Amino acid sequence: MRFGLFGTGPWAHLTHAPGLAAHPDVELVGVWGRNPDKAAALADEYGARAYPTVDGLIADVDAVAVALPPDVQAPIALAAARAGRHLLLDKPVAFTEAEADEIAAAVADGHLASTVFFTRRFIPEIQEFIEQARRTDGWVEARVDHVGSIYEEGNPFGASPWRRESGGLWDVGPHAVALVLPVLGPVAEVTAMTGPRDMTHLLLRHASEAISTLTLSVGAPPAAARQEAVFAGKAGVVTVPVTRWEPVEPFGRMVDELIAAAGGGPRPQLDVRFGAEVTAVLAAAEEAATTGRTVRLAR
Missing domain, CATH: 3.30.360.10 (Dihydrodipicolinate Reductase; domain 2)
Known part of the structure; x- marks a missing residue:
């Protein structure tokens, strides 16, 4: 599955980027961040490409992984779902119930797979x-x-x-x-x-x-x-x-669930619908x- 990573902060460095890069069924295609220099550095570290726009990265992947503040994550997740991309989001999905429900509805309408990283x-x-x-x-x-x-x-x-x-x-x-x-x-x-x-x-x-x-x-x-x-x-x-708190291992299990669901397997328990409830x-x-x-x- 071709993934785009959105975010360049500590959580992206500690978990998302290494977790995606280490997964045998994932190709980390590119990175987008609000700071282009940080995006370029993180992309270079994992042999990916830094993208200048959100839409450009969404267009080139099958799924998005988001490691950004909730108010930045929500519109990116909604745009990705409406473009037919599977979602791997961080918690909380959004700061408002309306935004979270809108993302969940877009995932349902597109028959997409989604997971939210409630780490433990x-x-x-x-x-x-x-x-x-x-x-x-x-x-x-x-x-x-x-x-x-x-x-x-x-x-x-x-x-x-x-x-x-x-x-x-x-x-x-x-x-x-x-x-x-x-x-x-x-x-x-x-x-x-x-x-x-x-x-x-x-x-x-x-x-x-x-x-x-x-x-x-x-x-x-x-x-x-x-x-x-x-x-x-x-x-x-x-x-x-x-x-033990070791986030890369559970992150990999979450990716497993997303890929399985995208291939017709069971819907993950911790999907965007559950994230919206939280x-x-x-x-x-x-x-x-x-x-x-x-x-x-x-x-």
């Missing part, structure tokens, strides 16, 4: 845990703490403007929501509150009547950092496995935190 969900231990949890009845609650800081020395994401502006809700929030949705089901109501140091607290009532509590931050004091996810119910209190929850949380009201989802 492509790790086998996490996949196995989720599948077992889905087959287990009686869950009444979940708690996800995704608290840390991207502003410590050496963290490549600390200089990201969109992360600084949007914080943990939109950066690590997608990972947390993607863990609870497949087990507890769709979200019906969202309440949220923000605190100091980018601390965001979400309370989600699922259609199953189960409640999940999410604590999110990318700017917490280092001593307060923690990452844990727990489900509780008739089966007891069960902790989601802690896994975006709707996060947008509702942002509204709830801003207005102080509980927001109902109608999906």
